[in-house]
Amino acid sequence: MSVSPTTSTVAERISAYDxxxxxxxxxGRARAAVITAFGRTLSGxxxxxxxxxxxxxxxxxxxxxxxxxxxxxxxxxxxAALINAAAAVAGSTASPDAANGxxxxxxxGLCEERGKTGQEFIDALIAGAEISRSLAPALSPPAxxxxxxxxxxxxxAGRLLGxxxxxxxxxxxxxxxxxxxxxAAGQGGPEALMVGQSLRNGLxxxxxxxxxxxxxxxxxIEAEQCAAGGGLLGAExxxxxxxxxxxxxxxxxxxxxxxxxxxPRDDIAPLxxxxxxxxxxxxLTTVSRLLQGRGARATPKKVVFAPRGTHExxxxxxxx
Numbered sequence: 659m660s661v662s663p664t665t666s667t668v669a670e671r672i673s674a675y676d677x678x679x680x681x682x683x684x685x686g687r688a689r690a691a692v693i694t695a696f697g698r699t700l701s702g703x704x705x706x707x708x709x710x711x712x713x714x715x716x717x718x719x720x721x722x723x724x725x726x727x728x729x730x731x732x733x734x735x736x737x738a739a740l741i742n743a744a745a746a747v748a749g750s751t752a753s754p755d756a757a758n759g760x761x762x763x764x765x766x767g768l769c770e771e772r773g774k775t776g777q778e779f780i781d782a783l784i785a786g787a788e789i790s791r792s793l794a795p796a797l798s799p800p801a802x803x804x805x806x807x808x809x810x811x812x813x814x815a816g817r818l819l820g821x822x823x824x825x826x827x828x829x830x831x832x833x834x835x836x837x838x839x840x841x842a843a844g845q846g847g848p849e850a851l852m853v854g855q856s857l858r859n860g861l862x863x864x865x866x867x868x869x870x871x872x873x874x875x876x877x878x879i880e881a882e883q884c885a886a887g888g889g890l891l892g893a894e895x896x897x898x899x900x901x902x903x904x905x906x907x908x909x910x911x912x913x914x915x916x917x918x919x920x921x922p923r924d925d926i927a928p929l930x931x932x933x934x935x936x937x938x939x940x941x942l943t944t945v946s947r948l949l950q951g952r953g954a955r956a957t958p959k960k961v962v963f964a965p966r967g968t969h970e971x972x973x974x975x976x977x978x
Contacts (some may be wrong), residue, residue, distance in 0.1 A: 702749025
């Protein structure tokens with residue numbers, strides 16, 4: 659069967675990716691990226707675009723297992739990716755690496771939905787970043803940051819779901835990786851929505867490919883030959899885990915300020931400590947509980963004691 663060599667080759671390389679042993683520095687760098695990305699998302703949770711998305715009927719319907727950061731709502735992994743990625747961009751204050759933070763948070767909901775551990779979450783992030791960085795020099799024409807983030811997201815999701823090369827190729831096609839645009843930084847709501855939709859589509863494409871049979875995926879790849887050009891994606895050699903803090907900024911001080919926009923003060927330090935060791939977490943719901951916004955927990959009932967001398971003894975049937 660004849661298939662698109664570019665799409666098939668990219669999918670084969672994603673499937674064959676063999677992670678190398680990682681030192682403490684690499685894991686620490688990934689943790690810092692997670693903390694910064696989560697902080698940006700919590701900071702963007704009160705933004706107008708985030709609130710508008712949550713208020714739109716049919717978007718992020720309750721009933722799933724993936725948390726929308728800073729809220730009580732749990733929805734599907736794909737809708738959590740949409741809202742959280744948009745919030746990450748909204749909270750990035752026109753940072754040129756806004757899509758990188760969105761890439762990080764968009765995968766969290768899938769890991770939570772599939773019961774993955776913190777280590778598996780970190781591994782998927784590093785894999786997606788390394789795969790996209792290694793493929794970027796060989797792909798053309800050049801694409802922007804969003805295209806690279808989308809490629810890394812599909813690659814990471816495909817590996818998390820254990821997709822075959824043909825299913826990964828189909829996911830790349832359905833996600834529109836080859837046509838991913840480059841949103842103008844600093845556009846606020848439009849940029850946040852574009853990035854959120856793109857990464858949601860990447861995750862949705864991976865889940866659709868998982869549900870499809872191999873024959874259908876192969877037919878999709880074969881049909882892609884009709885497309886003009888032949889190049890899947892071009893990308894600059896960007897690093898998806900480059901989610902830096904401002905020069906001289908303390909990671910804790912920055913996270914404390916960002917998370918304080920939506921979380922109770924008492925939850926911020928425990929959340930930061932948990933994120934610092936997220937690769938050791940076995941159950942990611944212990945993290946997402948700390949990401950829930952105000953009102954997520956019932957207010958403890960105030961204990962009121964009766965005035966002294968007014969309490970009457972309870973009736974009893976006991977006979978001495």
